[in-house]
Amino acid sequence: RFDSATGLREALAPWLRASRPSMVQIPAPVARATAAHELTTVVVPAPVARPEATKLYLAEAVHEQLLARLARAPRLRVRSRPDNADEVIAIDLEVGEALAVQITVPTGLPVAMQFPLSVDLVHSTADAIAMAIDAAIMHDKDRTHADATDMLLFARHIALRDTSRFREVIDLLKRAHAMSPKDPRIAANLAAVIVRTAFFLPNAVADIGARARQLAYDAVTAAPDLADAHLAVGHVELNGGNPILAATHFRYAIRCAPHLAEAHEQLGRMLLETGYLDDALARLEEAIALAPELSSARWEITRALALDGRWVEHDRLVADLLIYSTDRPLARARYAWWRGDWDTLASLRAQIRIDPTVWPGLIDHLFGAFLDDDGWNRNKAQIVMATRTEVPNRRRRVFTAQLAAEAAGFAGDVETAIELIAYAMEFGLFDAHWMERCVMLDSVRTSPDFGILHAQIRQRADAIHDALYGDHMALSETAVV
Structure with missing residues (x-):
């Protein structure tokens, strides 16, 4: 109750002021038009x-x-x-x-x-x-990304056909990665080719192994279902001396892309070394069926045939490769000394021009060990020293030790051959097929120490096979009938 009209007006004043329109107008929100x-x-x-x-x-x-x-x-x-x-x-x-x-x-x-x-x-x-x-x-x-993808595809095209052009491939992929650094497929392929470069040119780039590892794991983190990423990690781990982990990633690559030729090839190559030839040949033949231009898979088959002494089949396949693919004279030289074909080995020695940055101090001395008078004694020190070269690629160390062990075995130097095989095992050797079938190791197999090493390698090879096939359902849809 108010005593007067004045009191009522004073009481209502705040409400009256609030009801008057503001002098400052706030515009209603409007939808922002998309720029032309x-x-x-x-x-x-x-x-x-x-x-x-x-x-x-x-x-x-x-x-x-x-x-x-x-x-x-x-x-x-x-x-x-x-x-x-x-x-x-x-x-x-x-x-x-x-x-x-x-x-x-x-x-x-x-x-x-x-x-x-x-x-x-x-x-x-x-x-x-x-x-x-x-x-x-x-x-x-996005022309930049399109151009980067074009470089990636061209690099893959070259890599499938001619492994000797790895310098060109890595240059293309480096340029593609610089243009599109967040593309996981480009990063994965660059990682894989860096690893391969590290095998042939181990000291070409500082921290080359760490660089490849970073790229591969970044790719698989960004794209966990990308087959290329798992292939890259598989290459990194295989060349880092972790074959069982590599096997699981190669297997997963096939799960991600059942018709990717390289995934079948890598799985087949590992199976060849573990000694499971039927499984290996099925995978390699599948890779060739998917990509007939994949000469590397055919060269792997020639190695298996040579180890088993199946020379008629070997010669037929090599003849085809020399017509339709690029030559691998070092591989043919190795098969020649397995075979005792000294004329072919001498011919290849005259033809091969070894890049001193690729195999410094090794290949020339290996030829000498097999062909020259008193060859092993005259070349032994240089060959053994070459195997001890500090390089980040552990698979390269394994390979050079295998070559040296063959020369030692050929010369009957069982003690040195055993030492070289043991050295290769430290860096991830799992090549049971080579241990069991290479004729250069015939004299070495009489040693009790060889039996111990062979048992360890067979155990390692079986573990890799289990990593590849332990979960049968993981590969059942891609099994070759």
Whole structure:
């Protein structure tokens, strides 16, 4: 209750002030328009009929469905004819007996496709054209990544066909990685080729092993279902002296991509060394069926045939490789001394030009050990010293020790051969097939120490086989029948 009108007015004053409009106007929020330069203009005119066209109505249905799909796509401006846009994606539909589609982008080559005209394919045809348009737009907007991917694919093409061009391959992949450093597939392939480079040129780059490891594990972390990433980790671990861990990653690579030739090849190569030849040959033959140009898989088979003394099959395969692939003279020299073919070995010695940065102080002395008078005694010190060279690639150490052990075994120096095999075991040797079949080790097998080493290597080889096949279901869908 108020005593007067004045009291009532004073009591209501705060409420009256609050009800008056503010002198400062706060604008209502508005949707922010997309800037014109963020839009891509796609011009999709109506289909054009050729004289022989009988199913224009189906092409018109595809056109209608395509426009509906593009209308729902973000950041697209769809037009039936060009406007004032500086750059457009032009879609041309031409109808004859089939529907011919051409996608023209401001940069790069046009994309041409052809589709059958059938009522039950109208929606799938519209889907395919829309996906192709999306890919063309992404390609046009991100030329850097497209160029990096082109380098990756070209590098893989070379690597499949000619392992001697590894310097060119690594250069391509380094450039691709610099252009697209977050692409896990590029990083994985670069890691794999760095590891291979470290085998041939162990001191070419400082911290080369650590660099490859970082790239491989970054790739598999970013893309855990990418087969290339698991292949890269497998290469890193195999060359780092961890064959069982490598085997699990090669196996997982096949699970990720059952039809990737390199995954089958790497698994097959490990199986060859463990002595499971039937499993190994099945995998290598699968790799060759998937990629007939994969000469490295065929060279691995020649090694297995040579170890088993199957020289007729070996000679036939090598003859084909020398015609259709690149030569591997060092491998052929090794097979020649296994075979006792001293004429071929002498011929290869005259032909081979060993890069001193690849096998410093080793290959020339190996030829001398097999071919020269008193060859082992005259070359032993240099050969053994070469095996002790400090290099980060442990698989290279294994390989050089195997070559040296063969020369020692040939000369009857059992003690040195045993020492070299034991040394190779320290760095991951698991080549049971070589231990059991190489004729150069015949004199060494009489030693009790050889039996001990062989048992250890057989145990290691069986563990690798179990890592590859212990979970039968993991590989059952890719098993070769």
